[in-house]
Amino acid sequence: MKKPPGTMRIEENFLPREHFESLCGVLTSTNFPWYFTPTVTTYDDDTDSGGHNPHPGFFYHEIYKHNVPCSPFYDEPALGYIHQQLNFTVLIGIRANLNPRLPEPYHSEFHFDLSSDMTATEASDWTTSIFYVNTNNGYTEMQATGERVESVANRLVSFPASTVHRAVTQTDEQTRILINFNYM
Numbered sequence: 001m002k003k004p005p006g007t008m009r010i011e012e013n014f015l016p017r018e019h020f021e022s023l024c025g026v027l028t029s030t031n032f033p034w035y036f037t038p039t040v041t042t043y044d045d046d047t048d049s050g051g052h053n054p055h056p057g058f059f060y061h062e063i064y065k066h067n068v069p070c071s072p073f074y075d076e077p078a079l080g081y082i083h084q085q086l087n088f089t090v091l092i093g094i095r096a097n098l099n100p101r102l103p104e105p106y107h108s109e110f111h112f113d114l115s116s117d118m119t120a121t122e123a124s125d126w127t128t129s130i131f132y133v134n135t136n137n138g139y140t141e142m143q144a145t146g147e148r149v150e151s152v153a154n155r156l157v158s159f160p161a162s163t164v165h166r167a168v169t170q171t172d173e174q175t176r177i178l179i180n181f182n183y184m
Contacts, residue, residue, distance in 0.1 A: 008149075012154070014085070014131065015082070019081050022076070024153075028177070034059035034098055058100075059098040060095055060096065060097050063093075063096060063179075079094070079179075082156075092182040092183060094182075097177070101172070101174050102170075102171060104171065105171055109166060110143045110166045123162035124160050125161075126182060126184050128160075128181070130157050135151060137170050137172045140157065143163075
């Protein structure tokens with residue numbers, strides 16, 4: 001049974017097998033362009049008291065931003081299937097994220113995914129969905145409830161974009177890969 005709008009929804013085995021395998025093949029290809037950013041969220045401070053960046057950073061690939069597809073990956077059939085299933089009317093962004101394995105879990109700052117100048121009330125009209133590409137011991141943690149959504153391959157979690165959450169990196173698998181969608 002699906003939860004009512006405004007609550008968190010988790011869907012297992014979200015993509016049909018052929019779409020899931022194709023998507024994994026694209027994102028794990030040695031030719032897929034990943035870009036490094038030194039901070040995990042825009043809320044992270046850039047330096048510690050010693051002038052060093054204490055954050056591990058991560059790799060990302062912007063797929064859709066500012067009302068424009070910005071990657072040829074936007075036309076990937078699996079993404080078209082996800083678009084159809086999410087049934088959104090307005091899309092803000094799609095971004096793939098890759099966290100390398102760390103010896104200890106890194107907890108990002110709590111945040112919500114929309115523009116930093118948007119209030120939580122404004123963000124409550126929007127939805128964030130996270131599609132987990134691979135299984136690992138990383139997770140997404142919700143601030144208000146402490147609930148953890150484990151990174152399980154082919155799982156999709158959706159929640160109001162005003163939900164404050166954070167990423168926790170993995171220590172077991174080489175990478176933690178997910179795709180983040182923000183839409184109305």
